[in-house]
Amino acid sequence: MIELLPATTHRRERWKNGGGWTREILRFPADGAWDWRISVAEVGCDGPFSPFPGCEREIVLISGQGMELHFADGEMHRLVPPHGRLRFSGERPLTALLVDGPTVDFNLMWKRDAIDAQLLHRPIVGSMLFFGEPDVTWVLYVLAGQVRTPAGVLEVGDAARIAIPPGERRVIEGGGEVLLAKLQPANPAAQG
Structure with missing residues (x-):
């Protein structure tokens, strides 16, 4: 999705x-x-x-x-x-x-007790592939350029929420720079 x-x-x-x-x-x-x-x-x-x-x-x-x-x-x-x-x-x-x-x-x-988060700054040149992982949500924010997704086109300042079922994948394409936030439930075993 x-x-x-x-x-x-x-x-x-x-x-x-x-x-x-x-x-x-x-x-x-x-x-x-x-x-x-x-x-x-x-x-x-x-x-x-x-x-x-x-x-x-x-x-x-x-x-x-x-x-x-x-x-x-x-x-x-x-x-x-x-x-x-x-x-x-x-x-x-x-x-x-x-x-x-x-x-x-x-x-x-x-x-911090509920969520593990990573924030990545990435160039996008051509295709970028997302693989489905359990309970993972990605939020993409366009810093520069344009991104084409199966749901439509994103311009600078636009964002998208990406949640992919395990075993599936999604491809986006474009040229520019994006921020990617990866969000998932915190692992209680890793706390403390």
Whole structure:
């Protein structure tokens, strides 16, 4: 199954502090408290990040000149173009300082006790093959170029949810760059 998630359908909400906007791409489950959530943030000014206790986060700079992430414990990380990224715990207090104007950032958040997540940045030149795995959901986000799927064409800023039954496979094609989030239930044996 491939579900297209065009940019025009991503719900856009103003931040409570007025410093930016979030466009939610997808969350699971769709209603109530989520186990994972994918969104794009439009950051308009310096300010603190909202805390997400019990969650892991990974952000990727999509556009803009970048930002400095200042953690309360003194650590600093700079996201730089073209696609600087950082994975960190949602509990860690931090403040973002914009380098030179607004940024747009891809955000993947997941509850660490419920979900195992990987975020991959890949070029797509020609075909890309996905094999079905039990309980695995892929979310594809187009950074550059165009992607053709059996369900339709994706442009920059569009996304798709891909869930393939075990033993089956799906092919997508195109040219450009994508982010691929691989999401699956956490392995309780691996916890702790």
